[in-house]
Amino acid sequence: MPNKILIVDDQKGVRRLLEELFKKEGWSVYIAADGLEAISMVKEAIPDIVLMDMKMPNMNGLESSAVILKEFPDMIIIMMTAYGEMDVVKKALEVGVKRCITKPFDILSMRDLVNELVLEKVS
């Protein structure tokens, strides 16, 4: 069963919230605070799924996802965007991001979406 999740967000509060949620659900949780860290963490941990914030310093979520998907085309990435960023959403889906979810999101919907996408891949 898939059990490794990478959480990427420059906001500590968001990282902590998602980390607690997924740890409680039995996932091994990996953390990155920007797009560059996300790339090295993906190579190191090879997660089953990545929750990727869009707006971050150093490298944003779109650029980071593009780099990750070039090397790992099957990587499941969920991007967390701000309300109204339709152009970003479009570009994200074009580079291979599976879903975009608007912040602020309901954490239980996020949990359900993660489970849905990883199970889809397994089956």
Ligand SMILES: [Mg+2]
């Ligand atoms: Mg951010």
